[in-house]
Amino acid sequence: MRPFDLPLGFKYATAYGGIRKQEKDDLALIVSGVPAAAAAVFTTNRVQAAPVKLARSNMRASKGLCGAILVNAGNANCATKSGDKVASNTTKALAKLLKLNPNQIIPASTGVIGVELDENLILSKLPELVETLNDTGLPDVARAILTTDLQAKGASREVTLRRGAVRIAGVTKGSGMIHPRMATTLGFVMTDAVIPQTLLRRMLVRATELSYNRISVDGDTSTNDTLVVLANGASGVRPDPKEMSLFEEALTETLQSLARQIVRDGEGARKLVAVEVHGALSDAAGAAIARSISNSPLVKTAIAGSDPNWGRILSAAGNSGVNFDPSSVDITLQDVKVCKGGLAAPFDEGDMKLRLDDTDVSIVFRIAGKGKGNATFWTCDLTEDYVHINANYRT
Amino acid sequence: MRPFDLPLGFKYATAYGGIRKQEKDDLALIVSGVPAAAAAVFTTNRVQAAPVKLARSNMRASKGLCGAILVNAGNANCATKSGDKVASNTTKALAKLLKLNPNQIIPASTGVIGVELDENLILSKLPELVETLNDTGLPDVARAILTTDLQAKGASREVTLRRGAVRIAGVTKGSGMIHPRMATTLGFVMTDAVIPQTLLRRMLVRATELSYNRISVDGDTSTNDTLVVLANGASGVRPDPKEMSLFEEALTETLQSLARQIVRDGEGARKLVAVEVHGALSDAAGAAIARSISNSPLVKTAIAGSDPNWGRILSAAGNSGVNFDPSSVDITLQDVKVCKGGLAAPFDEGDMKLRLDDTDVSIVFRIAGKGKGNATFWTCDLTEDYVHINANYRT
Numbered sequence: 001m002r003p004f005d006l007p008l009g010f011k012y013a014t015a016y017g018g019i020r021k022q023e024k025d026d027l028a029l030i031v032s033g034v035p036a037a038a039a040a041v042f043t044t045n046r047v048q049a050a051p052v053k054l055a056r057s058n059m060r061a062s063k064g065l066c067g068a069i070l071v072n073a074g075n076a077n078c079a080t081k082s083g084d085k086v087a088s089n090t091t092k093a094l095a096k097l098l099k100l101n102p103n104q105i106i107p108a109s110t111g112v113i114g115v116e117l118d119e120n121l122i123l124s125k126l127p128e129l130v131e132t133l134n135d136t137g138l139p140d141v142a143r144a145i146l147t148t149d150l151q152a153k154g155a156s157r158e159v160t161l162r163r164g165a166v167r168i169a170g171v172t173k174g175s176g177m178i179h180p181r182m183a184t185t186l187g188f189v190m191t192d193a194v195i196p197q198t199l200l201r202r203m204l205v206r207a208t209e210l211s212y213n214r215i216s217v218d219g220d221t222s223t224n225d226t227l228v229v230l231a232n233g234a235s236g237v238r239p240d241p242k243e244m245s246l247f248e249e250a251l252t253e254t255l256q257s258l259a260r261q262i263v264r265d266g267e268g269a270r271k272l273v274a275v276e277v278h279g280a281l282s283d284a285a286g287a288a289i290a291r292s293i294s295n296s297p298l299v300k301t302a303i304a305g306s307d308p309n310w311g312r313i314l315s316a317a318g319n320s321g322v323n324f325d326p327s328s329v330d331i332t333l334q335d336v337k338v339c340k341g342g343l344a345a346p347f348d349e350g351d352m353k354l355r356l357d358d359t360d361v362s363i364v365f366r367i368a369g370k371g372k373g374n375a376t377f378w379t380c381d382l383t384e385d386y387v388h389i390n391a392n393y394r395t
Numbered sequence: 396m397r398p399f400d401l402p403l404g405f406k407y408a409t410a411y412g413g414i415r416k417q418e419k420d421d422l423a424l425i426v427s428g429v430p431a432a433a434a435a436v437f438t439t440n441r442v443q444a445a446p447v448k449l450a451r452s453n454m455r456a457s458k459g460l461c462g463a464i465l466v467n468a469g470n471a472n473c474a475t476k477s478g479d480k481v482a483s484n485t486t487k488a489l490a491k492l493l494k495l496n497p498n499q500i501i502p503a504s505t506g507v508i509g510v511e512l513d514e515n516l517i518l519s520k521l522p523e524l525v526e527t528l529n530d531t532g533l534p535d536v537a538r539a540i541l542t543t544d545l546q547a548k549g550a551s552r553e554v555t556l557r558r559g560a561v562r563i564a565g566v567t568k569g570s571g572m573i574h575p576r577m578a579t580t581l582g583f584v585m586t587d588a589v590i591p592q593t594l595l596r597r598m599l600v601r602a603t604e605l606s607y608n609r610i611s612v613d614g615d616t617s618t619n620d621t622l623v624v625l626a627n628g629a630s631g632v633r634p635d636p637k638e639m640s641l642f643e644e645a646l647t648e649t650l651q652s653l654a655r656q657i658v659r660d661g662e663g664a665r666k667l668v669a670v671e672v673h674g675a676l677s678d679a680a681g682a683a684i685a686r687s688i689s690n691s692p693l694v695k696t697a698i699a700g701s702d703p704n705w706g707r708i709l710s711a712a713g714n715s716g717v718n719f720d721p722s723s724v725d726i727t728l729q730d731v732k733v734c735k736g737g738l739a740a741p742f743d744e745g746d747m748k749l750r751l752d753d754t755d756v757s758i759v760f761r762i763a764g765k766g767k768g769n770a771t772f773w774t775c776d777l778t779e780d781y782v783h784i785n786a787n788y789r790t
């Protein structure tokens with residue numbers, strides 16, 4: 001992870017609670033010196049983990065004020081008898097230690113579903129977590145929240161405004177990108193800017209649409225997905241109305257960086273694939289085509305094999321439900337046109353194979369005509385390792 | 396393939412035209428002695444192969460009368476400059492040899508997209524195909540139409556009616572079942588029963604809904620999907636009105652058998668998984684849940700690893716868009732209850748692992764309450780071999 005320019009006024013701690021077998025921190029705590037304006041988006045899955053239900057109700061009860069985020073990895077605390085009790089007892093105990101209202105704590109969990117989570121594994125570590133809170137430990141948090149992820153994921157931005165600088169920093173986890181509907185995504189983003197809660201909420205929704213929802217996590221989500229932004233105002237700098245778009249842009253870029261890192265670290269993935277669609281009749285139509293291409297396992301396996309199989313890309317687009325004329329389509333792979341007007345364009349197979357061996361792959365799907373709709377999605381290749389990881393996860 | 400009770404009045408031939416590199420028959424011809432009543436369903440993909448477009452227009456022009464089906468494997472004849480001409484010239488040449496109206500020929504192709512198909516490879520073999528037509532060669536047709544399939548797939552039924560027996564026999568191909576939207580499915584079913592064309596069409600639509608559409612091929616299909624039923628009346632037996640449901644049942648069973656064989660032979664698949672949903676508020680809601688479970692790569696990889704990960708099944712159901720109470724759900728795997736009321740039910744891990752090592756896996760998802768909606772889907776496990784096959788298909 002690259003160095004962070006950390007926002008002021010946040011502290012971090014991690015510990016090993018024994019929730020996962022491997023001895024590697026599985027508990028993380030993020031605390032804001034003063035309760036922060038908070039905005040969050042959660043899973044839309046009908047089956048919701050206990051921490052998601054409690055986080056939602058806490059957010060409502062506190063009117064979007066949050067003093068701390070408590071995370072565990074290794075157990076999703078979902079579909080268990082004691083789930084609600086565990087989420088409630090652990091956040092209440094933490095609130096007592098931090099002298100906060102319990103509804104100012106946001107809990108989050110990731111890991112296996114349907115296995116009882118022993119609350120004592122968390123309760124017994126809370127004092128240690130609170131005692132070891134420090135200014136620099138965000139990278140440790142990034143590591144502690146991982147499950148099958150290989151890489152810790154973080155991103156940060158600094159925005160210089162008329163009244164001074166504000167900082168944004170975030171960490172995330174998530175894997176299983178073949179069909180992201182069931183990868184648990186967690187994301188925690190902190191900023192020291194002064195942002196009113198209602199505005200923060202609107203920014204988060206728009207920024208999520210252009211980042212996490214462009215890796216197809218959107219409507220189809222796991223039981224535990226949680227993305228939180230905290231704005232504690234510790235910089236004392238409130239962007240003026242004209243500067244709010246600068247701040248939102250930096251927030252969006254931070255979320256896009258985090259989202260791309262999730263894809264690049266997709267289970268078994270070796271390549272990050274950017275799918276750009278141009279010339280659709282609307283951005284929404286472009287997004288539907290880009291999503292269909294990004295979700296196609298036949299496209300993703302072809303990329304894994306460095307195979308310029310543009311027919312699969314065209315066919316995946318044809319399944320998007322969007323109306324377009326196949327004979328108006330050009331497809332460019334790694335800057336080489338492989339399909340022109342819906343037909344094969346000649347290219348050097350050896351050269352293309354080398355280009356596709358890169359860890360970054362670009363697919364550009366362009367529809368000729370009057371359409372102005374564009375969209376970019378990110379996906380990853382689908383390798384044998386994905387299957388290996390997922391066939392052996394629980395046991 | 397098991398022995399066929401072949402319908403009367405059909406002849407079959409196959410040949411190697413050199414369309415695929417491997418020297419293995421890639422051309423197949425099915426001819427009915429007299430033009431047959433024909434019904435067909437085709438892909439709904441926006442990108443449609445030339446043979447699909449021609450088959451549709453031939454079916455319209457002939458008013459559902461068909462004398463022959465001409466199939467090639469190894470090239471989809473899709474997204475190519477000469478596609479329409481190739482489909483048209485080859486069917487016209489065949490019509491001349493068979494003394495049929497060209498619109499009574501249904502063409503079908505499967506294989507790679509975007510590579511020009513040399514019509515001479517087919518034209519030069521048509522005389523040989525016509526000369527070698529024979530009564531017993533349907534199993535050869537089943538083999539000639541395969542692409543990445545490993546097993547030839549056929550099914551047959553005989554139905555004894557008051558006026559005599561009628562026979563149904565069919566062959567099919569299709570693979571890539573991880574996300575069936577892009578597996579090319581071809582299916583050709585022959586019967587010697589006397590069935591009016593409009594009735595045949597209605598039966599085909601209903602039977603497809605309970606078979607090919609229950610392996611999720613439905614709305615999301617490849618550029619070439621084609622399923623044809625021919626009824627040539629050669630038995631002289633017309634089911635009386637009361638017997639039509641017997642015939643439809645046999646047709647449905649034939650299609651279900653073919654569809655299940657496609658799943659069992661899914662790319663890299665080692666297990667056939669039947670997903671049953673009971674207690675949904677409607678059959679459609681049940682089908683949506685069953686489809687969501689069947690399409691989940693996390694469920695499919697867990698089955699590959701003999702891992703009784705019922706949490707993934709519950710989460711996949713939660714993503715179906717169907718409203719249900721998770722705490723009312725029981726999940727049974729291989730006749731063992733692993734989830735009761737949305738929570739873990741105790742089971743013997745060693746015993747379950749052995750049970751899941753079977754080549755046939757049963758998932759039963761039951762919602763307690765007043766719902767009477769049921770549905771069965773078939774899917775397969777997702778193995779490393781799937782990725783291997785698809786990363787290396789084109790080259």
